[in-house]
Amino acid sequence: MHPEMRLWKRCFVWLGRIGHRRGFGVQSPTDYRFVCDVILERLPYYKYRQLASDFPDLDGMARKRCQLFFRLANYCQARTFLHYGSCQDASLAYVRAGCEKVLVRDGAGKGAQATLPETPFLACAPAAAPSREWWEWLLAAASDDSVIVVEGIKEGKKEREAWRWLTENDRASVTYDLYDCGIIITAKRRYKKNYIINF
Numbered sequence: 001m002h003p004e005m006r007l008w009k010r011c012f013v014w015l016g017r018i019g020h021r022r023g024f025g026v027q028s029p030t031d032y033r034f035v036c037d038v039i040l041e042r043l044p045y046y047k048y049r050q051l052a053s054d055f056p057d058l059d060g061m062a063r064k065r066c067q068l069f070f071r072l073a074n075y076c077q078a079r080t081f082l083h084y085g086s087c088q089d090a091s092l093a094y095v096r097a098g099c100e101k102v103l104v105r106d107g108a109g110k111g112a113q114a115t116l117p118e119t120p121f122l123a124c125a126p127a128a129a130p131s132r133e134w135w136e137w138l139l140a141a142a143s144d145d146s147v148i149v150v151e152g153i154k155e156g157k158k159e160r161e162a163w164r165w166l167t168e169n170d171r172a173s174v175t176y177d178l179y180d181c182g183i184i185i186t187a188k189r190r191y192k193k194n195y196i197i198n199f
Helices: 003-016 018-023 029-039 048-054 060-076 089-098 132-141 157-168
Strands: 080-083 103-106 121-126 147-151 174-177 181-185 193-196
Touching: 029 060, 029 174, 029 193, 048 060, 048 089, 060 089, 060 121, 060 147, 080 089, 089 103, 121 132, 132 157, 147 157, 157 174, 157 181
Parallel strands: 080 103, 080 121, 121 147, 174 193
Antiparallel strands: 147 181, 174 181
């Protein structure tokens, strides 16, 4: 998509979600804190400046997504970062900066389901690429502190159906729709809820 068209699309998406800014409509105090302190946190973290210097060519949205990965890794203190398929160097660097002890694993390989990732983990996968069996395996492996990022949840019919199925899955306790991606929290004691976030 042409950069100008992408910008216009972002403006329309933002305006369409204006009623979901800053955690509006989030009733649970725990969910509200997660939205405000992790997803929408605007304060500059200690390593943002160095990371911006290391990756100067990232556009605004790409950097925003990388910073979200940093905050998510920092939030759950991930022991494993499990990514499905290829992952950009910038995303990996931001995850490692958010939690230096993290072990990076590719979850798409043949033996992925044989070895469970250490928990808590941060996982990232495109909405429609993995099979439902893979998603079931990942959701079952997740601890209460694990976080799963689902990319491209609005890209097409297949992706939208995959995201809808994930939000309805019993193991996905709380889900956040950020338009470009979705976030799944698997904490068993939380009430099941799906939030739309103006990210």
